[in-house]
Amino acid sequence: MTAVPTIGVLALQGDVREHARALEAAGARTLAVRRPDELERVDGLVLPGGESTTMWRLARSFELLGPLRKRIEAGMPAYGSCAGMIMLADRIRDGAAGQETAGGIDMTVRRNAFGRQVDSFEADVPLTGMGDTPYHAVFIRAPWVESVGAAVEILGRAESGQNAGRIVAVRQGRLMATAFHPELTGDFRVHHYFADLVRRTTEED
Numbered sequence: 001m002t003a004v005p006t007i008g009v010l011a012l013q014g015d016v017r018e019h020a021r022a023l024e025a026a027g028a029r030t031l032a033v034r035r036p037d038e039l040e041r042v043d044g045l046v047l048p049g050g051e052s053t054t055m056w057r058l059a060r061s062f063e064l065l066g067p068l069r070k071r072i073e074a075g076m077p078a079y080g081s082c083a084g085m086i087m088l089a090d091r092i093r094d095g096a097a098g099q100e101t102a103g104g105i106d107m108t109v110r111r112n113a114f115g116r117q118v119d120s121f122e123a124d125v126p127l128t129g130m131g132d133t134p135y136h137a138v139f140i141r142a143p144w145v146e147s148v149g150a151a152v153e154i155l156g157r158a159e160s161g162q163n164a165g166r167i168v169a170v171r172q173g174r175l176m177a178t179a180f181h182p183e184l185t186g187d188f189r190v191h192h193y194f195a196d197l198v199r200r201t202t203e204e205d
C-alpha cells in the first residue's frame with residue numbers, strides 16, 4: 001500500500017493555506033512548518049510565494065535556514081513557488097543587501113524580473129510532464145530564471161509577448177520551482193506532480 005506522504009508548507013510568511021489546500025487535493029497530508037522539529041517530520045516541503053527577503057529574515061531568526069539547507073542536501077524533495085523559487089536558487093540577482101537563500105537548484109534567479117514591466121499578469125505555459133493542456137499561470141511580482149546549470153531540467157517557458165522564452169518552471173532531481181502561483185487557480189497539476197515526486201521518494205529511501 002502506498003503511504004500518504006506528509007508535505008510541509010514553510011509557514012513563516014506567504015500564502016501557506018492555499019498551498020496546503022492544493023496539496024490535500026493532491027492526496028497529501030500537510031503540516032505547517034515554523035520550527036526545526038516540524039521540518040524533521042515532513043517527507044517534502046513547499047516554499048510558498050510571499051516576499052523572499054522577509055522569508056529569508058524570518059528563516060534566520062526562527063533558526064530554520066541551516067536545518068533547511070541540511071535537509072535539502074540530504075535529499076528532501078522541495079518545491080518553491082515565486083518567493084519560494086528564489087529561496088531554492090543557488091544564486092540570485094536584484095536581491096536585498098546580504099539576502100541569502102536555502103539554495104539547492106543550480107540556477108540564477110532574477111528577483112522581481114517581470115515586475116519592472118508589469119506587476120502581475122497571467123499567461124498560458126506548457127509544462128513538461130504535466131499533461132497536454134498549457135497551464136494557466138498567474139505571475140505576481142515574479143522572478144524569472146536567468147540561467148541554469150547542466151543538471152537542471154527546464155519544465156516551462158513563457159510562450160508569448162515580450163517575455164517569450166523566459167524560463168519559469170524548473171526541476172533538478174527532487175527539487176522543483178515555478179515563478180508562478182499554481183495554488184491560486186484551482187488547477188492543481190503542479191501540486192499533483194510534486195506530491196507524486198514525494199511519494200516516490202518515500203518509497204525509494
Ligand SMILES: NC(=O)CC[C@H](N)C(=O)O
Nearest residue numbers: 049050051052082083141
Ligand atoms: N509573489 C511572490 O512570491 C513575489 C516574490 C517577491 N517579489 C520576492 O522577491 O520575494
